[in-house]
Amino acid sequence: MKYLSIAVFLATMPSLAMAHEGHGGVGLFHHLMDLAPAIALVAIVALIYWKRSK
Numbered sequence: 001m002k003y004l005s006i007a008v009f010l011a012t013m014p015s016l017a018m019a020h021e022g023h024g025g026v027g028l029f030h031h032l033m034d035l036a037p038a039i040a041l042v043a044i045v046a047l048i049y050w051k052r053s054k
Contacts, residue, residue: 007046011039 011043
């Protein structure tokens with residue numbers, strides 16, 4: 001559980017960045033839509049690795 005909370009914190013850290021106006025991004029992190037596929041891929045790979053290590 002300790003590692004899961006660290007992983008969640010690190011995954012959400014980019015959303016703390018302030019966006020300048022004009023991008024129309026989601027929330028405060030204006031490049032979320034650019035990085036969403038990469039974030040999803042890392043999450044899927046981490047889930048598969050976690051399931052196999054048990």
